[in-house]
Every structure is written in C-alpha cells, then in structure tokens.
Amino acid sequence: MTAPVQALSARGVVERRLRSDGGDRLGLVLQVALLLSLLISLGVLVVLIGDIVVRSLPVFAERPVDFLGSALSSRPARAGILQGILGSVLLMGFVAALALPLGIGAAVYLEEYARDTRAARLIRTNIRNLAGVPAIVYGLLGLAVFVSSLGLGRTLVAGGLTLAVLVLPVVVITTSEALRAVPATIREAAFGVGATRWETIRSHVLPYAAPGILTGTILSLARAFGETAPLLMVGAIAGTFTSTAIGDMLTGSYTALPTIVYSWSGQPQDEFRALTAAAIVVLMVVILLVNASAILLRNRYDRKW
Amino acid sequence: MKLPRTWRQPGSTLALVVGASLVLAACSSNPDRSGNAGGTGDVAGDIVISGSSTVEPISSIVLEDFVVANPGVDGSVDGPGTGDGFALFCTGETDISDASRAIKDEEAAICEENGVSYVELQVAIDGLSIITSPENADVSCLSFGDLYALLGPESQGFDAWSDADALAGELGDGYGQIHAPYPDADLTVTAPGEESGTFDSFVELVIAEIAEERGQDETTRPDYQTAADDNVIIENIAGAAGSLGWVGFAFADESSDSVRSLEVDGGDGCVAPTAETIASGEYPIARPLFIYVNADEAAARPELTAFVDYYLSDAGIAAVSEADYVALDADALAETRAAWAGR
Numbered sequence: 001m002t003a004p005v006q007a008l009s010a011r012g013v014v015e016r017r018l019r020s021d022g023g024d025r026l027g028l029v030l031q032v033a034l035l036l037s038l039l040i041s042l043g044v045l046v047v048l049i050g051d052i053v054v055r056s057l058p059v060f061a062e063r064p065v066d067f068l069g070s071a072l073s074s075r076p077a078r079a080g081i082l083q084g085i086l087g088s089v090l091l092m093g094f095v096a097a098l099a100l101p102l103g104i105g106a107a108v109y110l111e112e113y114a115r116d117t118r119a120a121r122l123i124r125t126n127i128r129n130l131a132g133v134p135a136i137v138y139g140l141l142g143l144a145v146f147v148s149s150l151g152l153g154r155t156l157v158a159g160g161l162t163l164a165v166l167v168l169p170v171v172v173i174t175t176s177e178a179l180r181a182v183p184a185t186i187r188e189a190a191f192g193v194g195a196t197r198w199e200t201i202r203s204h205v206l207p208y209a210a211p212g213i214l215t216g217t218i219l220s221l222a223r224a225f226g227e228t229a230p231l232l233m234v235g236a237i238a239g240t241f242t243s244t245a246i247g248d249m250l251t252g253s254y255t256a257l258p259t260i261v262y263s264w265s266g267q268p269q270d271e272f273r274a275l276t277a278a279a280i281v282v283l284m285v286v287i288l289l290v291n292a293s294a295i296l297l298r299n300r301y302d303r304k305w
Numbered sequence: 306m307k308l309p310r311t312w313r314q315p316g317s318t319l320a321l322v323v324g325a326s327l328v329l330a331a332c333s334s335n336p337d338r339s340g341n342a343g344g345t346g347d348v349a350g351d352i353v354i355s356g357s358s359t360v361e362p363i364s365s366i367v368l369e370d371f372v373v374a375n376p377g378v379d380g381s382v383d384g385p386g387t388g389d390g391f392a393l394f395c396t397g398e399t400d401i402s403d404a405s406r407a408i409k410d411e412e413a414a415i416c417e418e419n420g421v422s423y424v425e426l427q428v429a430i431d432g433l434s435i436i437t438s439p440e441n442a443d444v445s446c447l448s449f450g451d452l453y454a455l456l457g458p459e460s461q462g463f464d465a466w467s468d469a470d471a472l473a474g475e476l477g478d479g480y481g482q483i484h485a486p487y488p489d490a491d492l493t494v495t496a497p498g499e500e501s502g503t504f505d506s507f508v509e510l511v512i513a514e515i516a517e518e519r520g521q522d523e524t525t526r527p528d529y530q531t532a533a534d535d536n537v538i539i540e541n542i543a544g545a546a547g548s549l550g551w552v553g554f555a556f557a558d559e560s561s562d563s564v565r566s567l568e569v570d571g572g573d574g575c576v577a578p579t580a581e582t583i584a585s586g587e588y589p590i591a592r593p594l595f596i597y598v599n600a601d602e603a604a605a606r607p608e609l610t611a612f613v614d615y616y617l618s619d620a621g622i623a624a625v626s627e628a629d630y631v632a633l634d635a636d637a638l639a640e641t642r643a644a645w646a647g648r
C-alpha cells in the first residue's frame with residue numbers, strides 16, 4: 001500500500017518544481033550570486049587587460065619593430081625588449097630540456113614501477129608540497145646551489161637550472177595524474193599478449209597519457225616564463241646591458257621579459273609607463289600562445305578508449 | 306583498439322623551438338651600432354657595473370654611448386642598491402660600483418680583505434625632495450625641526466599632523482624655524498625602507514644631528530609605509546590628503562603634477578628644491594652620487610680606463626643632466642677629474 005503513495009508524492013514534487021514560477025527563491029538567489037561572481041572575475045580581467053593594452057598603444061603605434069628588436073636602454077625612446085625575448089626563450093629551452101625528461105621520468109617510475117610503499121607515499125606527498133613552495137625559495141636554492149656551490153656564477157645557465165627545479169614538481173604531478181587516468185585494463189591487455197613492462201609503458205600507457213602530460217608540462221613552462229623573483233635572486237640583470245648576442249647571454253649578463261617589466265615599472269620617466277605596458281602585452285601574448293599550443297596538442301592527441 | 310601513430314611528434318616541437326632560437330641568434334648577433342660618442346673604438350672587453358639604483362640611469366646612459374663608439378666593448382649596469390653593490394664590488398665581481406653615499410668603514414674593510422683597491426669619484430648631486438599631496442595646501446615649508454617632529458624616532462604613533470605640536474614646541478627654533486601648530490589632518494607617511502640609500506641619506510642629513518642631541522637612535526619612526534619602488538611612494542603620497550614622505554629629486558620633479566615638493570629650512574630659511582639650489586648647496590637635503598672604480602682592474606684593462614675617461618669627459622658627464630640629476634659645478638668636476646688622474 002505504501003509504495004504507490006510514495007511514487008505519487010515524488011511525482012508531485014517533480015511537477016511542482018517544473019511548474020512553479022519563482023517558488024524556488026533560494027535557488028534563484030544562488031544563481032544570481034554565481035552569475036555575479038563570474039561577471040566580477042571577468043570584469044577585473046577585462047579592466048586589467050584593457051588598461052594595459054590602452055597604455056601600450058603609443059609604443060606599438062610609434063615603433064613596433066624597433067621596440068621588439070632593440071636592446072635595453074635608460075633612454076625610453078630607444079629601449080627595447082629583444083634581450084628579454086631572447087633570454088626568456090633560452091631559459092625556456094633549458095627548462096624544457098631539463099625539467100620535462102626528468103619530471104616525466106620520475107613520474108613514470110613512481111606510477112608504473114614503484115611499489116605502493118610508505119616511502120613512495122612519503123615521496124608523493126613531498127612532491128605535492130614542493131609544488132606549493134614560493135618561487136623566491138627556489139631562487140634562494142638556486143643562489144646557494146647553482147650560483148655559489150656549483151660555481152656557475154650569475155649566469156643564464158644557473159637561471160635555467162633554477163627555473164627547471166621550480167617547475168619539476170608540477171611536471172611530476174601532472175604526469176602522474178595523466179598516467180593514473182589510463183585505465184588499468186589497457187595495461188592488463190598488453191601484459192596479456194605478452195608485452196614486457198617497458199613495452200606496455202612505451203606503446204600503450206604513454207601514448208594514451210600523452211595529451212594530459214603535454215598539457216600539464218606546457219602549462220608549467222608558461223609558469224616558468226612568467227617568474228621574476230627567482231631570476232632576480234640568481235642574477236638576471238634588472239638594469240641594462242649592451243650585448244644582444246646569444247653567446248654572450250649564455251656566459252655573461254642576461255635578462256628575461258618579466259624581469260624587464262619589474263625593472264621598467266620602477267623607472268622615473270613617464271615614458272616607461274607605456275613601455276612597461278607594452279612589455280606586459282608581449283609577455284601575455286607569448287603566454288597565450290604557449291597555452292593555446294597546449295590546447296591544440298591536447299585536442300590533437302585526445303582520444304577515447 | 307588503434308594505437309596512436311604520432312607519438313614521436315613532441316620531439317619535433319622541441320626541435321622547432323631550438324631551431325627558432327638559433328635563427329633569432331643569427332638575426333641578433335649584429336646589432337646596429339652607428340653614431341659616434343667618445344672613445345677611439347680600438348678597445349674591447351666587458352665592463353660590469355652594479356650598485357645604487359639612483360645612479361644606475363647615469364651609468365647606463367654613459368655605457369650605452371660608450372659602446373656605440375667602441376663596438377668591441379660590452380657591459381651591464383644593474384641597480385640592486387648601494388649596499389648590495391659594494392658587496393659585489395668588494396669581492397671583485399664588478400668593475401665599477403654605483404653609490405648614493407660614500408663607502409662605509411665595514412664595507413671598505415671587506416674590500417681591503419679581498420685586496421680590492423678603488424678610486425672614489427663623485428659624478429653628480431641628488432637632492433631629496435620632501436613631498437606631500439597637492440591637496441595639503443596648509444603646509445609649504447618644513448624645517449629640520451619640523452621633519453624631526455613629524456618623522457623622527459620620537460614621532461612614533463603620531464596619526465595626525467597636530468599630534469607633533471608638543472614635540473615641535475619642545476624642539477624650538479634651533480633647527481630651522483618651527484611651523485607648528487600643524488594642521489589638524491591625518492598624517493600618512495610613505496617613504497623608502499631601511500635598505501635604501503635614500504633612507505640612509507634622509508636620516509644622515511636631517512634626523513641624525515637632532516637625534517644625537519636628544520639621546521635618541523639615529524633612525525626614523527618605524528610606523529610608516531615603506532616602498533622600495535619610488536613610483537609606489539609617489540602614488541601613495543598623491544592618494545592621501547595628509548601625506549608626507551621623501552624621494553629622490555628626479556622622481557619628485559618628474560611627478561610634479563601629482564605630488565607637491567615642500568620647501569625645506571635647514572637653518573638658513575626656506576629653500577625650494579631645484580637643480581640650481583641643489584647644485585649651489587643652498588637646498589639643505591642634498592647628497593653626492595659616486596662611482597667607485599676598481600683601481601687594479603682599471604690599470605690592467607684599457608677598456609675600463611677608456612670608459613671612466615669617457616664617463617668624466619664633457620660628453621659623458623652630460624648624462625647626469627639627461628638622467629635628471631644635478632650636475633657638479635666646475636670646481637667639483639675638476640676635483641673629480643683630478644682624483645681620477647691621480648689614481
């Protein structure tokens with residue numbers, strides 16, 4: 001006797017929900033609040049970007065090529081960001097060449113080879129914690145280890161190593177997540193037809209985890225691209241230097257785009273306001289391109305199983 | 306289940322990045338270096354300059370012009386601060402140290418320990434401007450006594466200008482005429498922090514003498530907003546009606562539409578900060594700007610000698626005015642040149 005009554009009342013609830021207009025006040029309030037929070041975050045972003053772009057217009061209108069192709073200068077009319085672009089690209093090269101193979105290798109070992117022991121769990125937890133350590137701490141580490149102990153000096157190599165160590169935990173974590181998302185059945189199928197552990201990883205697990213690994217690692221590159229504090233610690237020049245040759249930058253003075261933004265924002269002349277904005281625009285465009293390439297790669301390799 | 310065939314492709318992406326940077330390298334290794342500044346063009350080498358961020362724009366302009374005339378020379382100028390600059394200079398890491406104050410005894414001791422001998426050369430004068438908001442029309446001139454009452458170590462906790470009336474009365478007119486009673490307005494102070502050469506100069510030139518006589522520490526009140534970036538100080542001062550602070554003359558002069566520079570009385574009447582009053586010594590809060598040159602390096606390396614020669618030449622020292630600092634008068638410049646010649 002009770003069963004039909006319950007079914008009836010449940011249908012009544014659904015009907016009331018569907019037909020009522022304005023009955024669910026709390027739901028409406030919540031919806032408006034959610035929409036507002038979206039609008040506020042978007043609004044802040046639009047104002048920030050709009051402000052920067054408008055301020056940078058004089059520079060891009062007057063001397064776009066000159067600005068991108070000139071060396072640093074104390075004279076606003078001649079200052080350019082070529083050295084910053086070169087330095088940032090070189091630093092990214094170091095980070096890509098060091099952090100990606102190391103981080104992906106470490107994650108593959110942790111996820112595919114290591115037994116789930118107390119030690120392995122301890123290491124995983126620590127890597128997660130390392131990802132939250134402030135960048136300036138990595139700068140101090142780079143100063144103590146790479147600049148002083150290893151005797152690399154205040155060079156781009158030391159800066160590249162520092163940034164590589166900075167993003168390493170992020171690479172390990174995102175790669176681990178991607179590997180864990182590959183269904184166990186795929187590994188079992190490979191083992192079932194007689195593949196060794198490495199063959200299974202090489203031709204089954206890694207290809208399926210590739211979109212996730214690529215997205216995560218490229219986003220970590222973008223993070224390294226925007227860092228200033230650790231670079232200042234390990235010797236990126238916040239002033240000016242004259243050489244624009246790559247060879248000199250590897251052995252001598254170097255700088256990076258965010259470092260230029262930091263240094264120009266502190267200059268007295270008003271013209272540097274526009275130059276700072278223009279450098280920020282270039283920095284944002286590069287990071288957008290990096291992120292867009294991450295999305296493209298993900299879509300390209302994305303597949304269902 | 307079909308296996309993806311394109312797994313090797315990320316490698317080619319990396320190759321593209323490396324290739325692109327090589328192309329960039331090829332494009333950039335021959336920068337356009339035309340024009341003719343000082344020097345003979347037959348010296349080569351690398352000149353490393355660091356130190357005061359105040360002096361950095363001067364050295365930077367001089368270096369740029371020198372490199373244009375001497376394409377074999379490269380160099381860098383950084384501005385972490387006078388103290389950090391001497392730390393690098395006295396371990397032999399830099400050739401020239403920019404300084405907004407003279408070298409301290411303990412810094413000189415480190416130089417001596419490491420066998421670094423140097424020549425001290427004054428290249429310019431910088432005035433400190435006392436700044437307030439343009440809305441603060443009741444105040445036009447402050448004496449050293451006023452500044453001590455408002456900003457000195459005994460002013461801790463003063464939230465309104467008028468809080469300093471009693472202390473100012475106690476000080477009397479011994480340090481320039483007191484302008485108390487002060488307006489009954491909020492007092493919000495923004496100024497450089499202790500790591501800054503500008504802070505040291507303010508304490509040394511304005512606070513130190515009065516603090517010593519009154520048996521106080523030679524420092525400022527601890528309870529104010531510090532900022533390492535001079536533009537932040539300017540913004541904070543412009544944004545609050547009862548603001549008070551100090552920055553280098555160049556920054557205040559560049560921002561004269563958003564902040565107001567006050568006249569200062571160091572005992573001889575109110576003087577406004579201008580290039581003329583600072584150069585003549587009339588304006589009481591002025592400080593010398595120096596470069597310190599590593600003497601042994603200069604003796605061994607012709608490019609460093611040529612660079613300092615150019616720095617002190619008429620063409621080179623013109624950078625001081627271009628960077629908005631106050632040029633040395635003829636006597637002081639002659640003295641600097643003599644110090645360099647007699648090294």
